[in-house]
Amino acid sequence: MTSPVDYRPATPADVPSLHATWAEAFTSAHVTQLYAHDPGRLARTFVAVEAGTVVAAVYYLTRRVRNAAGGVDLVGGVANVATRVRARGRGHIRRLLDLAVTAMAADGCAWSLLFTGTPGVYLSSGYRPFTLHYPSGRPAAAVAPLPPDWVVQAEAGVDWAQLAPLHEAFNARRPLSTVRDADDWRLRVPVWYAPPTQLLVARQHGRTAGYLAAQWAPGCVRVVEVAARPDRPEALRALFGAVARTAVGRGVRECVARLPADPAIDAALPYLLTDPVTRTDATGMVRPIHAAPDHLAAITEAPGAFHWPADYL
Structure with a gap:
């Protein structure tokens, strides 16, 4: 029988088990290295906590991304999405993405961006893939x-x-x-x-x-x-x-x-x-928040549209 799960923003007390969750999912040191330099990270990190332990997490950071009209949009970039092996298949990421998107909307984000090798995880949360050539x-x-x-x-x-x-x-x-x-x-x-x-x-x-x-x-x-x-x-x-x-x-x-x-x-x-x-490269996905879907389509389908690897989330 599983314990009740609490879905909420992370607190300082969650950090050790948050890092342990990421250690199960990622081998690269840059995950925690870049995270540590974000001063507002905990308020934008959403965790599923079971029996006092983080079992899943979604984090986002705000980024300024150029649009197809020559302007710049505020974007919620999703990163460090992970679920512990024992807690997978229970819908934790979908619940946490709901919290993250609500927070992005409050932050004034026009849309959301992520990169993934498992796009199926995000389709039910309103994300749609795009392709770079x-x-x-x-x-x-x-x-x-x-x-x-x-x-x-x-x-x-x-x-x-x-x-x-x-x-x-x-x-x-x-x-x-x-x-x-x-x-x-x-x-x-x-x-x-x-x-x-x-x-x-x-x-x-x-x-x-x-x-x-x-x-x-x-x-x-x-x-x-x-x-x-x-x-x-x-x-x-x-x-x-x-x-x-x-x-x-x-x-x-x-x-x-x-x-x-x-x-x-x-x-x-x-x-x-x-x-x-x-x-x-079909790893990118976007989701409208305050922007209309055709605004996103104009960006991702524009000639020359590109996202450099150093700007990955």
Whole structure:
């Protein structure tokens, strides 16, 4: 016989069993690492408590996300959803999502966003999936050398905040992209793109013009973020060429360009890929709150709509 379950916001006393619940579900340290830096986290963490122990949890944080009209929406980003193995199949997540969405509405969120490998969990709570597309192929085999006024270097220990203006300008009107604040550059981006992710920076005459984040694995390289000054789109050619030359030199046969459809990216893509094919990412889901469903459809279906991995929740 099961004990009664209390569904409510988390309290400081819940934190040990909350962390234990997440430890059952996630192996990555970033779950609690990023959570610990959110000053309002407990009021936005909803827990199912049975016999004094957290058995399921849903957490959300507010994010500013660009919409299809060139503006910015306040969005409730759902994260760290987990249920202990012994408590699964009892509807805890649906009940907790109801509490979270009510709180998002009170916060003024236009809609809600999440990423998941188990979309069926969220359909009954009003979330609907959307699909992102990106290219993949063999690394470009013949890439012209850089002009003498360009330098591309791998940099470790970079101050990510110095790259913020490039990212902001490159994504100024990109639907579904997050408007990053100072804490994102100080905490979230360095966690998601921590080593062994490689950062390449392109400079022309010593001035930073673009950057690229790449993740190398045996036989494969994934390009997971790029940005270039709007008046220096050739920075992308320099960065893509540097990745392709390294990939060919290492015998890498697959290059995944997890990048949006964008005129500057498309023009530079032959410097990175040969015979590209389209891949899809169907892990994203959205739910209207104060916004109308067609407002969300316009965002997720807009040409160039994209959500960068460093902005995952």
